[in-house]
Amino acid sequence: xxxxxxxxxxxxxxxxxxxxxxxxxxxxxxxxxxxxxxxxxxxxxxxxxxxxxxxxxxxxxxxxxxxxxxxxxxxxxxxxxxxxxxxxxxxxxxxxxxxxxxxxxxxxxxxxxxxxxxxxxxxxxxxxxxxxxxxxxxxxxxxxxxxxxxxxxxxxxxxxxxxxxxxxxxxxxxxxxxxxxxxxxxxxxxxxxxxxxxxxxxxxxxxxxxxxxxxxxxxxxxxxxxxxxxxxxxxxxxxxxxxxxxxxxxxxxxxxxxxxxxxxxxxxxxxxxxxxxxxxxxxxxxxxxxxxxxxxxxxxxxxxxxxxxxxxxxxxxxxxxxxxxxxxxxxxxxxxxxxxxxxxxxxxxxxxxxxxxxxxxxxxxxxxxxxxxxxxxxxxxxxxxxxxxxxxxxxxxxxxxxxxxxxxxxxxxxxxxxxxxxxxxxxxxxxxxxxxxxxxxxxxxxxxxxxxxxxxxxxxxxxxxxxxxxxxxxxxxxxxxxxxxxxxxxxxxxxxxxxxxxxxxxxxxxxxxxxxxxxxxxxxxxxxxxxxxxxxxxxxxxxxxxxxxxxxxxxxxxxxxxxxxxxxxxxxxxxxxxxxxxxxxxxxxxxxxxxxxxxxxxxxxxxxxx
Numbered sequence: 172x173x174x175x176x177x178x179x180x181x182x183x184x185x186x187x188x189x190x191x192x193x194x195x196x197x198x199x200x201x202x203x204x205x206x207x208x209x210x211x212x213x214x215x216x217x218x219x220x221x222x223x224x225x226x227x228x229x230x231x232x233x234x235x236x237x238x239x240x241x242x243x244x245x246x247x248x249x250x251x252x253x254x255x256x257x258x259x260x261x262x263x264x265x266x267x268x269x270x271x272x273x274x275x276x277x278x279x280x281x282x283x284x285x286x287x288x289x290x291x292x293x294x295x296x297x298x299x300x301x302x303x304x305x306x307x308x309x310x311x312x313x314x315x316x317x318x319x320x321x322x323x324x325x326x327x328x329x330x331x332x333x334x335x336x337x338x339x340x341x342x343x344x345x346x347x348x349x350x351x352x353x354x355x356x357x358x359x360x361x362x363x364x365x366x367x368x369x370x371x372x373x374x375x376x377x378x379x380x381x382x383x384x385x386x387x388x389x390x391x392x393x394x395x396x397x398x399x400x401x402x403x404x405x406x407x408x409x410x411x412x413x414x415x416x417x418x419x420x421x422x423x424x425x426x427x428x429x430x431x432x433x434x435x436x437x438x439x440x441x442x443x444x445x446x447x448x449x450x451x452x453x454x455x456x457x458x459x460x461x462x463x464x465x466x467x468x469x470x471x472x473x474x475x476x477x478x479x480x481x482x483x484x485x486x487x488x489x490x491x492x493x494x495x496x497x498x499x500x501x502x503x504x505x506x507x508x509x510x511x512x513x514x515x516x517x518x519x520x521x522x523x524x525x526x527x528x529x530x531x532x533x534x535x536x537x538x539x540x541x542x543x544x545x546x547x548x549x550x551x552x553x554x555x556x557x558x559x560x561x562x563x564x565x566x567x568x569x570x571x572x573x574x575x576x577x578x579x580x581x582x583x584x585x586x587x588x589x590x591x592x593x594x595x596x597x598x599x600x601x602x603x604x605x606x607x608x609x610x611x612x613x614x615x616x617x618x619x620x621x622x623x624x625x626x627x628x629x630x631x632x633x634x635x636x637x638x639x640x641x642x643x644x645x646x647x648x649x650x651x652x653x654x655x656x657x658x659x660x661x662x663x664x665x666x667x668x669x670x671x672x673x674x675x676x677x678x679x680x681x682x683x684x685x686x687x688x689x690x691x692x693x694x695x696x697x698x699x700x701x702x703x704x705x706x707x708x709x710x711x712x713x714x715x716x717x718x719x720x721x722x723x724x725x726x727x728x729x730x731x732x733x734x735x736x737x738x739x740x741x742x743x744x745x746x747x748x749x750x751x752x753x754x755x756x757x758x759x760x761x762x763x764x765x766x767x768x769x770x771x772x773x774x775x776x777x778x779x780x781x
Contacts, residue, residue: 174220175212178459179205185486186455189448193403200403207407211414212460219420222313223463233269233318233423233465233490233626234528236696239687240269240320242535243631245299248661252300256308259315261666265634266687269626270312271320271425273536275299279331281648282394285536285658286322287427288329292412302419309420320423320467323413326431327395330380335396339382348405349396350388350434352377357436358386364439365390371581372651390431390440400432400449410456417461424457425467426450426489430476442476450480450488465490467530473542474519481527494520494529494625495542501616502539502591502598506565506575508735510713514704515547517715520623521702528698529625533616534598534633538580538590538654539566559588566591566598574600574609576639578653594657596636601675608736610636610675611772614682615732618774621690622715622730624698632659634683635666635676689756694719695726695778706744711735712769714743727779729753733769740768753777 172180179186190201215223226232241262249255255272262270274286277294286296295302309319328335337345352358358377365376368391377386378393388397398405413424433445450468457464468480468489474496482488500516520529541562545555564570566577577593591598595616600609613636620627640659643649669680690696695717705714712735717728733739742765753762756776769775 174224175209175459178462179208182455182459186452189452190403193445193448193452194406197403200407204403204407204410207411208414208456208460211411211418215418215461218310218313219418219461219463223461226463231526234698236694236698237691238268238626239266239691240271240530240626240628241265241267241631241634242271242273242320242532242628243661244273244536244658245275247658248631251298252295252304252308256304256311259311259317262317263315265629266684266691267629268316269318269320269423269628271423271628274322274324275305276324279329279394282329282331282392284392284395285652285654287324288327288331288392288395289324290329290331291333292323292409293415306419309422313420318422319420320425321416321421322425322427323416324427325398325409325413326428327389327391327397330394330396332396338387338396339380341383346383346385347402348399350399351383352386355386358388361388361434361436361440364437366439366441369581370583388434391428397434398432399434400445401434406449406452410453413453414456414460417457417464422463423465423467423491425469426453427469429468429480430470430472442472442479447479447482447488451482451486454482454488454490467491467493469493471495471537471540471542473544474516478523478527484524484526491528491530491626494531494623496544497529497623498532498535499539499541499543501533501619502566503541503543503562504713504734505598505612505616506562506573509551509710510732510734511551511710512543512548513713515544518704521704525624525699529623530628531620531623531625532628532630533620534593534595534630534657535628536630536654536658538592540590541588556588563589563591566593568603574603574605576600576602578639578656580653592653592656593639594637594659595630595633596675596679597639597657601636602638606675608772610678611770612736613679615772615774617679617683618686618730618776619713619732621686621696622717622776624700624702627690629683630657632661634680635662635669636679637662637665685757689776693726693728693756693778694721694724695728700726705729705731707731707741708744709739709741711739712741714745716745728756729777729779730774731767731769731777732774733772736771738768738770738773740766742766753779 249258276289277291312319334345334348373392376390378389380387430442433443434440466489470477480489500513504513541559565573566575568576576597577591579589580592582589599612639656643655649655665676668674668676671677700717700719703716705716707714713732715730719726756778
């Protein structure tokens with residue numbers, strides 16, 4: 172029995188039960204699904220199959236503290252896929268072993284939503300290269316120990332996708348792959364329960380299509396047509412598209428907008444039980460065909476909605492999820508200089524099983540949404556609408572001499588809401604007068620990022636303090652989308668300054684390099700380490716403890732982060748004197764005494780000599 176048959180046999184009963192439950196005992200569709208899995212496996216090359224076998228022996232291969240991610244737009248970083256391949260030496264120099272290439276599949280110019288309106292799931296955008304270029308880049312990355320992540324936009328297609336084009340012509344088979352309605356009657360019923368994703372730039376969840384004379388569901392933008400996963404043909408074909416990308420050497424499939432993929436009238440069409448069934452089946456499909464591949468869920472919601480996408484230990488769904496709430500809470504803490512919400516957030520994360528792997532980040536390609544725990548914040552007098560306004564005013568630089576420089580996205584004054592855009596360096600204040608303080612804040616935030624368990628992911632350009640790019644205002648295809656302010660072209664001339672410690676680029680690059688090296692080599696950063704909050708008695712200072720103990724190897728770390736712009740002195744409740752002493756990991760100097768003073772925006776990593 173070959174590997175495929177062994178894996179299929181292992182999962183067959185559960186796969187069949189879930190599929191039949193979802194699709195009404197449709198034997199023909201299920202048999203096609205299984206034959207599609209076999210075909211996908213047969214098309215997988217021997218090198219990738221060998222990689223699968225190696226990773227099966229170490230199923231948590233992606234959970235080590237030596238994993239560092241970086242996300243980038245191919246066109247911004249190096250113009251095309253061949254350019255990225257030529258610059259892999261720089262990516263290695265950054266310590267990166269997990270490369271997330273932002274959406275690069277074929278999309279219509281001017282109607283792409285940053286690459287998330289895919290017109291062909293098996294074709295790379297012509298200006299970026301070919302599918303063969305993608306496979307060659309993946310193979311080169313593998314030879315250097317770098318895994319490759321790619322977005323899989325599964326909720327919708329572009330209106331220019333072949334299925335959509337045939338649906339416009341009236342072909343019922345293809346209209347059934349979407350949500351088509353003869354009138355507004357049912358869409359209006361849906362709207363009673365559906366929130367709007369982009370209330371300012373794309374209000375509503377449906378669009379009238381002139382070509383077909385019908386109404387189509389478009390949750391995100393009018394040119395992005397929602398797929399109907401109640402149709403097993405859609406699920407079968409989309410899963411095959413996903414496996415096709417895996418067979419090009421993609422190691423991590425980022426499931427974009429996964430909570431939205433099942434629609435039921437009378438609900439908000441978010442996080443419905445059937446979504447988890449679909450993701451579980453996709454997880455099994457990947458483990459049958461390409462077990463070296465991981466599923467990363469993009470679930471931009473509150474923690475109670477995020478964690479279920481891990482599934483259970485017995486029936487796992489996503490291998491990894493984004494730590495969205497901590498990212499938003501981090502920037503809230505920068506603006507308020509108050510760590511109480513962050514402590515509340517981290518207490519929930521630290522209580523989760525260590526097997527759960529989060530991707531942690533400061534910035535990414537998207538905006539910062541203020542989906543904070545306002546029930547908790549009300550205990551301290553925070554009003555949700557007023558606080559969101561304060562946060563946006565602060566990061567725009569409009570509040571009491573704020574050093575931050577950002578721009579709002581999807582500003583909806585009537586809802587008292589907006590989201591924030593900007594690079595890490597610009598949001599830290601590097602564009603304003605006090606550059607040294609901005610550099611310290613930038614470095615401290617990255618230290619906090621690296622202290623968390625999970626996989627830290629850098630946004631390309633952050634390692635060299637790249638600033639906002641305001642040129643998008645002059646581009647007719649981009650000027651309506653302020654997210655392009657932090658999607659600027661990578662400044663290679665600034666990267667050339669990374670060894671010059673008198674420049675912001677050099678100071679930040681070398682500080683990050685040192686922290687990345689420490690994280691890579693010290694066991695205390697392992698995902699299996701115990702983590703806890705340290706009480707500092709100071710609402711400006713966050714304290715985190717980490718302990719790793721295995722056989723003869725034991726390490727204990729105490730980390731402190733001052734979110735205030737002023738120096739803070741505090742006495743943590745952790746024992747700092749006794750049988751062993753602590754040394755500062757960044758300076759190598761011994762620490763004496765229980766009292767600690769941190770400069771404004773400073774941090775300290777203390778390692779116990781056990």
